[in-house]
Amino acid sequence: MSTISTNPPPQSNAASARRKAAIIVAACTVLNAVAQILFKLAVRNLVPTPLGLLTNLPLIGGLACYGLFMIAMVLALREGELSMLYPIIALSYVWVTLLSYTLLKEPPNLFKNLGITTIVIGVAVLGRGGKK
Amino acid sequence: MTAALLRSMFMVFVAGIVGSFGAVFMKLAAKRITSNILSFVNSRLALGVALYLGSTVIYLSALKGGELSVLYPMVALGYIWTLLWSKLFFRESMTNAKFAGLGLIVVGVVLVGIGSGK
Numbered sequence: 722m723s724t725i726s727t728n729p730p731p732q733s734n735a736a737s738a739r740r741k742a743a744i745i746v747a748a749c750t751v752l753n754a755v756a757q758i759l760f761k762l763a764v765r766n767l768v769p770t771p772l773g774l775l776t777n778l779p780l781i782g783g784l785a786c787y788g789l790f791m792i793a794m795v796l797a798l799r800e801g802e803l804s805m806l807y808p809i810i811a812l813s814y815v816w817v818t819l820l821s822y823t824l825l826k827e828p829p830n831l832f833k834n835l836g837i838t839t840i841v842i843g844v845a846v847l848g849r850g851g852k853k
Numbered sequence: 854m855t856a857a858l859l860r861s862m863f864m865v866f867v868a869g870i871v872g873s874f875g876a877v878f879m880k881l882a883a884k885r886i887t888s889n890i891l892s893f894v895n896s897r898l899a900l901g902v903a904l905y906l907g908s909t910v911i912y913l914s915a916l917k918g919g920e921l922s923v924l925y926p927m928v929a930l931g932y933i934w935t936l937l938w939s940k941l942f943f944r945e946s947m948t949n950a951k952f953a954g955l956g957l958i959v960v961g962v963v964l965v966g967i968g969s970g971k
């Protein structure tokens with residue numbers, strides 16, 4: 722039985738690092754979307770006093786998600802190009818829309834569905850271009 | 854077109870520019886991040902995060918008041934600023950895949966905006 726090499730196929734390190742950066746950002750847009758929804762909830766029952774802000778759980782949770790998203794973004798930007806990674810953040814719209822369908826029970830709508838499909842295709846096109 | 858909508862449109866426009874500069878400072882900061890956790894404490898990152906957070910606050914308050922089908926296309930402008938700064942400040946290559954991908958994303962954001970305005 723011949724040994725199967727476990728080495729990855731030849732590919733430049735820079736290219737695979739860039740690809741990894743794009744995947745990190747894409748995955749972390751979920752955090753960004755959750756942060757946005759939590760911020761909306763936080764504004765709904767905002768008590769503008771120091772204690773009111775500190776005990777506003779959606780606000781604290783939203784900021785935490787946002788912070789994690791920022792850390793992931795900066796780490797990804799070490800390897801990847803800004804012109805490729807920044808547009809990927811648009812995937813947040815996809816998650817916000819899907820979360821509003823499921824959590825907020827908003828009725829699905831044709832334009833939104835077309836929009837999020839187009840965004841996903843756009844991110845895929847962008848990601849393929851960055852592989853070179 | 855009401856004054857309130859014009860005001861919201863202007864706020865979204867400003868938020869897009871502020872956010873795109875937030876991204877520029879985050880890219881500048883990224884070059885200085887090392888495996889040392891203390892490297893996260895740097896003025897570029899602080900400025901980048903502050904600008905990005907600031908743009909989110911402006912977006913959220915502007916979008917609350919206005920017609921989303923008009924405002925979302927202006928939100929999409931932010932992506933075009935960032936592409937411009939990437940080329941100008943970081944000399945990143947502009948490929949057909951980037952233009953096509955970004956074009957589709959902008960169209961998608963506009964469609965989500967139209968859907969949200971209904």
